[in-house]
Amino acid sequence: MPLAAWVVLAGTFVPGAVGAEKPGAVTLPPQVEKIDLAMQAGWADAGVKPSPVEDELKWCRRVYLDLIGRIPSFEELAEFAKDKAPSKKLNLVQKLLNDDRYTEEYANHWGTVWTNVLIGRNGGMEDRTLTDRSGMQKYLRDCFARNKPYNDMVYELVTATGSTKPGTEGFNGATNFLAMKVNEEDGTQATAAVSRIFLGLQVQCTQCHNHPFNQWKQQKFWEFNAFFRQTRALRKFVAGTRDVDHAELINQDFAGEGGRPDQAEIYFQLRNGLTKVAYPVFIDGTEIGKSGFVEQVNRREELGQLMMQSPFLDKAIVNRMWSHFLGYGFTKPIDDLGPHSPTSFPELFEELSSDFRNTSYDLKQLMVWITMSQPYQLSSRMTSNNETDDPSQGETPKFSHFYTRQMSAEQLFQSLAVATQANRKGSLEEQARRRDEWMKQFVVAFGTDEGDETTTFNGSIPQSLMMFNGELIREAISTDPGSWLGSIAQQKGSVAEKVQILFLTGLGRRPRSEELSIANQLLVARKNDMGGMLQDMWWAILNSNEFIFNH
Amino acid sequence: MWSRFATPVGMNRRHFMSHMAGAATMMGASLSLGHSLRVHADTLKKNRKSCVLLWMGGGPSSMDIWDLKPGTDNGGPFKTISTSGDVEICEHMPLMAKQMHHMAIVRSMSTREADHNRGRYYMHTGYVPDANVDYPSYGAVIAHELMVQRPELEIPPFVSVGGASEGPGFLGMSWAPFSVSSNGRVRNLEMSLAKDRLMQRQIALKTIEDSFIGQKRGGVVEDHRKVLGKTFDLLTSAQMQAFEVDKEPKEVKEKYGENNFGQGCLLARRLVEAGVPFVEVDLGGWDNHQGIFRTLENDRLPVLDRAMASLTEDLEQRGLLQDTVIVWMGEFGRTPRINADAGRDHWARAWSVVVGGGGIKGGQAVGGTNEDGTEITGDPYSSEDLMASVCHALGISLETTFTSKSGRPMKIANSGKIIKDLFT
Numbered sequence: 009m010p011l012a013a014w015v016v017l018a019g020t021f022v023p024g025a026v027g028a029e030k031p032g033a034v035t036l037p038p039q040v041e042k043i044d045l046a047m048q049a050g051w052a053d054a055g056v057k058p059s060p061v062e063d064e065l066k067w068c069r070r071v072y073l074d075l076i077g078r079i080p081s082f083e084e085l086a087e088f089a090k091d092k093a094p095s096k097k098l099n100l101v102q103k104l105l106n107d108d109r110y111t112e113e114y115a116n117h118w119g120t121v122w123t124n125v126l127i128g129r130n131g132g133m134e135d136r137t138l139t140d141r142s143g144m145q146k147y148l149r150d151c152f153a154r155n156k157p158y159n160d161m162v163y164e165l166v167t168a169t170g171s172t173k174p175g176t177e178g179f180n181g182a183t184n185f186l187a188m189k190v191n192e193e194d195g196t197q198a199t200a201a202v203s204r205i206f207l208g209l210q211v212q213c214t215q216c217h218n219h220p221f222n223q224w225k226q227q228k229f230w231e232f233n234a235f236f237r238q239t240r241a242l243r244k245f246v247a248g249t250r251d252v253d254h255a256e257l258i259n260q261d262f263a264g265e266g267g268r269p270d271q272a273e274i275y276f277q278l279r280n281g282l283t284k285v286a287y288p289v290f291i292d293g294t295e296i297g298k299s300g301f302v303e304q305v306n307r308r309e310e311l312g313q314l315m316m317q318s319p320f321l322d323k324a325i326v327n328r329m330w331s332h333f334l335g336y337g338f339t340k341p342i343d344d345l346g347p348h349s350p351t352s353f354p355e356l357f358e359e360l361s362s363d364f365r366n367t368s369y370d371l372k373q374l375m376v377w378i379t380m381s382q383p384y385q386l387s388s389r390m391t392s393n394n395e396t397d398d399p400s401q402g403e404t405p406k407f408s409h410f411y412t413r414q415m416s417a418e419q420l421f422q423s424l425a426v427a428t429q430a431n432r433k434g435s436l437e438e439q440a441r442r443r444d445e446w447m448k449q450f451v452v453a454f455g456t457d458e459g460d461e462t463t464t465f466n467g468s469i470p471q472s473l474m475m476f477n478g479e480l481i482r483e484a485i486s487t488d489p490g491s492w493l494g495s496i497a498q499q500k501g502s503v504a505e506k507v508q509i510l511f512l513t514g515l516g517r518r519p520r521s522e523e524l525s526i527a528n529q530l531l532v533a534r535k536n537d538m539g540g541m542l543q544d545m546w547w548a549i550l551n552s553n554e555f556i557f558n559h
Numbered sequence: 560m561w562s563r564f565a566t567p568v569g570m571n572r573r574h575f576m577s578h579m580a581g582a583a584t585m586m587g588a589s590l591s592l593g594h595s596l597r598v599h600a601d602t603l604k605k606n607r608k609s610c611v612l613l614w615m616g617g618g619p620s621s622m623d624i625w626d627l628k629p630g631t632d633n634g635g636p637f638k639t640i641s642t643s644g645d646v647e648i649c650e651h652m653p654l655m656a657k658q659m660h661h662m663a664i665v666r667s668m669s670t671r672e673a674d675h676n677r678g679r680y681y682m683h684t685g686y687v688p689d690a691n692v693d694y695p696s697y698g699a700v701i702a703h704e705l706m707v708q709r710p711e712l713e714i715p716p717f718v719s720v721g722g723a724s725e726g727p728g729f730l731g732m733s734w735a736p737f738s739v740s741s742n743g744r745v746r747n748l749e750m751s752l753a754k755d756r757l758m759q760r761q762i763a764l765k766t767i768e769d770s771f772i773g774q775k776r777g778g779v780v781e782d783h784r785k786v787l788g789k790t791f792d793l794l795t796s797a798q799m800q801a802f803e804v805d806k807e808p809k810e811v812k813e814k815y816g817e818n819n820f821g822q823g824c825l826l827a828r829r830l831v832e833a834g835v836p837f838v839e840v841d842l843g844g845w846d847n848h849q850g851i852f853r854t855l856e857n858d859r860l861p862v863l864d865r866a867m868a869s870l871t872e873d874l875e876q877r878g879l880l881q882d883t884v885i886v887w888m889g890e891f892g893r894t895p896r897i898n899a900d901a902g903r904d905h906w907a908r909a910w911s912v913v914v915g916g917g918g919i920k921g922g923q924a925v926g927g928t929n930e931d932g933t934e935i936t937g938d939p940y941s942s943e944d945l946m947a948s949v950c951h952a953l954g955i956s957l958e959t960t961f962t963s964k965s966g967r968p969m970k971i972a973n974s975g976k977i978i979k980d981l982f983t
Contacts, residue, residue: 193848281896340690349690390775400778401729402691402967412777449746452723452738455616455843456675462723467783468735469715472790473747520770526763533759544756548763553783554771 011499014509017086021065021512034095036380037373039363043381046356051408057393059386059409065089065516066387066559068100071379073415073558074333075104077117078422082513101379105372111153113422116436119149120418120443121332125205126165126185129451130461133444138187138241138255140172145440147181158325158369159316162206167312171244173254183257187241188459190257194274195236197458203232206315208324208345209291230276230286235311237262237274238302259308262300272300290314320345322361326374330360333378335411336399352404383407388559412559417447417465420556421480427513427550428484428492446480467556475551485546487539493546497539503527506538507545514549607708608882608917608953609831610701612839613824613867614722615889617846618678620903621911622895622932623855624649624863625664626924633895633931636852644922651860654868660922661871661880662915663981667926669939670891673905675846678890683725685946685973692967696725697946698837699734700971704955705836712834713796715789720823722841729969730961731778733785736839741823743802750794761791801833802826816865824866828873831883842866845889849900874916884917884952888945895932909935912945914981917952925980943975951977 051058062070068088072080080088088100104110123131123145132141151161170180172187189198203209211229241255264272266285273285287298288307294314297305315321323345331337338357339349351357360377367373378384386409390397394408405411415423421443450465464470475481487494496506504519507527511519519527527545534540549555625648628634639647642659655662672678672687681687684694695703702716709716717727719736727734739745750757764787772780793799804812804826815821823840830838842863847854867887874880892910893903909928915921926937947957950972959971 344690388776390777395775398777400693402693404691412779414779453843454675454679454723455841455846457617457846457848458675460675464723464738466726466735467732467779467786469737469786469790469793470746472786473745473793476790476794477747477750515767523763523766523770526766530759530763533756544760544763547760548767551764551787552767552771553776553780554767556783557776557780559776 011496011501011505011509014082014496015501015505017083018505018508018512020086020090021518034098036098037377039360039377040380042359042363043356043377043383046353047381047383047407050353050406054397054406054408056397056406056408057391058382059389059391059394061385062387062410063517064097067097067385069516070384070410070558071097071101071104073419073423075101075117075375075379076110076113077120077419078113078426079514079516081426082509085512085516097385098376098380101376105375112436115149115151115153116440117418117422118152119145120440122148122152125328126201127188128459128461129447129463130453130459131188132184133448133451134188134453134459136252138172138191138243138252139184140174140181140187140254141184141444142437142440143172143174143179143181144184145181146174146437147184149436150181152371155370155372158364158371159321160369162321163312163316166202166206166315167306167308169257169259171254171256172241176244176254178256180257183241183255186236186239187255187257190236190239191241192457195233195239198236198239199229199233200458202311203291204343206324207291207318207320208327208339208343209320210344210346226276226278227284227286228289228291230274230284231289232291234274234286234288235307237272238300238307259302259306261302262307264300269300270304271298273298290318291320292318319361319365322365323357325369326357326361326364329371329374330378333375333384334405334407335413336405336407340399340405350404352406384410386410388412410559412557414467415556415558417450417463418443419558420465421446424480424484424550449474472551475556481547481550484550485543487543493542494539497542503531503538503541506542510542510546510549514546515552515554607834607836608705608884609835609879610697610837610884610886610917610949610953611824611827611831611870612697612837613863613885613887614724614839614841615845615863615887616679616722616841616843617889618675618891618893618905619845619859619889620847620851620855620893621666621668622892622928623851623903624652624860625911625913626666626928626932628895628928628930628932631931633897633933635897637856642922646922646924649860651856652864654864655871658868658871661875662885662913662921663919664911664913664924665926665940665945665978665981666911666924666928667935667937667940668892668910668912668945669935670907670910670941673891673907675890678905678907680725682888682890682942684728685943685975692969693726693728694969695728695730695734695961696736697949698724698736698839699727699730700961701837701950701953701955703730703734704950704959704971705953709834709836712798712836713792714798714801714830714833714835715793716835717837718830718835718839720826720838720840721819722839722843724839724841731785732782733789735786739802739826741804741819741826741840743804743822743826743829745793745799745802748793748799754795757791757794798833801829801835804829814865815869816862818862820862821866821869824870828870831874831879832877847893848898848902848904851893851897851902853901871915880916882917884919884949885913885915886945886949887913909933914945914949914952917949919948919952919981920983923980925978940978941975943973944978945975946972947975948978948981951982 069079127139127144132139164182165185168180168182170178170183172183186198189201200211203211238259240260241257243252244254244256246253262272263269265275266273273287275283277283289295296310299305327337327342331342338351364374388410390409397406397408399405450463452462454460487497504524507519530544531541623635623637627639629638638650640650640656641647642656644659646664672681677688683696686694698717706716715737717736719738721741724736768784804822815825820842827838827840874883891905891907894906928935961969
């Protein structure tokens with residue numbers, strides 16, 4: 009695109025467009041009003057006042073980041089700025105959710121988010137792994153591309169059988185969630201992950217003893233664990249070698265630890281040394297048949313059915329999604345819904361959860377409710393009337409302003425691709441592989457059997473060094489022939505016009521006068537080398553907090 | 560610290576100013592570099608202290624290493640050996656046996672967190688996980704307190720080697736662990752950019768940063784600026800040579816063990832010499848639910864023994880051990896009872912940690928466990944007590960109180976009690 013065209017587009021960013029929207033002119037789902045009323049009541053009770061509504065372009069940046077995992081391009085921002093309809097915000101959300109142009113990115117983004125939830129950032133990269141990361145991603149991308157109802161997705165993940173690896177016979181990507189979690193230690197990791205991720209119940213501490221702060225007792229842990237005892241991940245070798253090629257998740261008859269398959273029981277030990285017996289019993293006390301023969305009782309399918317009935321299923325997902333968009337959930341941590349966990353806005357939380365069930369677990373609807381709600385419109389600038397609402401300081405979140413937070417490493421990766429018009433070449437698999445490869449440098453494992461991990465991409469020095477100096481940034485600020493920055497440098501146009509394009513693209517705003525003046529001084533320091541100056545400015549923009557944070 | 564953001568050490572400021580007279584006004588605040596502390600630097604340098612935490616991820620079986628019960632049902636196959644101190648330890652720790660006069664074993668740790676994540680958090684912070692307050696870890700707290708002794712330090716005061724450690728909690732990201740691999744390699748450190756151009760970019764960046772920070776967007780945004788400042792320091796610091804562990808002679812590298820943990824401990828020694836107040840070195844692989852004795856004998860213990868003994872010996876020979884506290888610990892111990900898979904499971908009720916250096920009286924065991932290792936005898940010690948004792952050995956006052964921005968006070972080491980026997 010010639011610079012002149014950029015400049016014309018930039019003209020569409022007319023200040024003062026805020027307020028063009030008349031409230032009430034747009035028909036929104038009733039849940040939006042439900043959220044708004046609950047929030048307003050909560051703010052009044054807490055004696056805080058909400059921040060003003062955020063500038064539209066910044067809201068636009070926010071919604072791109074949260075819905076499809078990257079910032080908007082310059083053209084996309086201009087398209088939004090041009091829309092003068094009262095329903096422009098809803099239009100944008102609907103477009104990102106439903107327009108064919110965005111299906112792939114939407115699916116890729118949510119596939120990535122859920123891959124990290126289900127198998128971690130390191131999943132599939134461990135020594136002797138049975139997880140096929142690309143298989144997991146493929147399955148999840150398909151779910152989101154088709155907007156598969158959430159409950160169906162959970163059911164499939166919990167009951168999956170088949171091969172983990174794309175291209176093999178009987179491939180079922182959903183198997184990758186449990187493949188590494190069922191074999192070792194009697195499936196205790198499968199037990200802990202399924203209950204924590206899908207039901208918001210943290211049971212891992214009750215494995216060995218009754219926990220004083222947890223409603224779950226040790227007996228319950230092993231009763232839940234009994235559902236996974238018919239499941240094995242079989243290693244499939246590369247023909248003629250001892251190298252594991254992939255795994256196959258199967259159900260097989262479980263003889264029980266007492267040696268009676270028709271009453272297949274398991275044993276566990278209390279801390280006083282006493283041994284007790286457990287059979288599969290769901291968290292609400294529902295028992296299923298005790299037989300270990302798969303033909304008589306398929307334990308994982310029974311579990312899947314019982315989970316579908318559980319109100320914890322609804323709450324866990326609503327909490328997770330709320331936290332995705334607003335920075336904090338109704339409970340902290342989001343996957344701990346036990347009675348010991350204080351809840352903010354408990355009635356709203358309950359209602360949204362049951363509404364979600366009643367709308368057939370349509371995730372896109374839930375996203376509309378949240379992104380169109382008042383708390384999601386608010387500025388991240390705190391005011392003197394809501395400074396106390398700071399969950400990072402231990403306060404219960406009141407959502408009276410948007411909580412500034414760092415982009416995830418994946419969001420940053422995709423955003424840099426957009427911000428630099430770097431060709432997003434290759435298949436989705438290839439893109440994901442490249443991103444995963446890049447991510448690896450930030451992932452640190454904890455050295456336990458449970459595969460716990462953390463990321464150093466969290467605002468610390470390794471992240472800064474990467475942003476100062478990493479390969480991705482060097483690509484982003486390249487002025488080589490064919491590069492985005494290079495083409496802007498080459499074209500005719502004023503310094504101000506060029507710098508403006510950088511600021512709008514990177515930060516969704518025009519440069520301030522002091523920023524323009526820096527650009528001019530840099531041009532002098534660069535001895536009128538326009539490319540060099542743009543490089544310096546673009547480097548500074550990409551490294552700034554305003555770029556790195558979702559705000 | 561943020562003032563460094565605008566004036567990185569070692570840059571030719573005047574040169575740049577001649578080009579950018581207009582920008583100079585923005586740097587007014589940065590000109591007041593003169594740290595009042597610098598005046599006392601020489602005195603402080605003399606008694607500067609450090610801490611090296613050897614973190615055993617997964618929960619090591621301390622009753623197979625430091626508190627053996629040979630001949631009992633729970634005891635396992637390992638025998639004891641005598642040491643240079645007044646204690647016996649596992650036969651597979653022969654090199655440490657020669658260093659034990661420097662180290663004290665606390666044999667009556669008794670805690671309640673037997674889950675990896677909770678245990679790791681608790682042992683690193685002195686606090687159990689709390690949904691409402693994010694507590695700072697050992698490294699952040701100690702670095703925060705000891706930085707005052709070394710205003711000249713340009714490399715981060717809290718370095719985590721080969722692992723992850725725990726975060727800085729409410730102290731903010733500028734106290735986060737600086738994670739490096741055990742060979743000391745720091746990714747993306749080499750910036751092939753002329754110094755004055757780097758500085759020009761820095762000023763452009765500062766201009767954008769400032770406008771956003773001025774808008775009250777929360778503490779994380781301000782932390783970002785501090786981290787940027789530290790990153791600029793790193794890029795230009797000659798002190799970064801401390802990370803070049805590869806430059807050590809071959810025999811030294813072999814002595815520590817040519818594996819990640821060995822080289823990590825060697826790096827830790829170099830960092831302590833360079834004045835880094837807190838280094839954590841990670842050795843995972845202790846979550847031995849199965850086949851524990853084989854794993855310990857053939858793999859974990861030889862690795863641990865070489866590296867820990869070499870570190871202790873080297874620090875002592877360099878006269879640094881009296882000012883450096885070494886802490887060995889994991890998130891909990893393992894069950895005295897050996898399970899059906901010849902492994903041991905999680906056990907927090909009775910286990911051991913090891914500390915030494917910094918004036919701690921070595922060669923002794925503090926507290927103990929009963930005959931089969933299931934219960935402690937004598938007073939129980941907690942993460943808080945251990946942390947208080949380490950702080951005490953480092954000369955950090957236990958009256959120190961941190962205040963989170965919301966005004967919540969937090970006593971250092973969660974009001975733990977000093978384990979007196981370590982010091983008498």
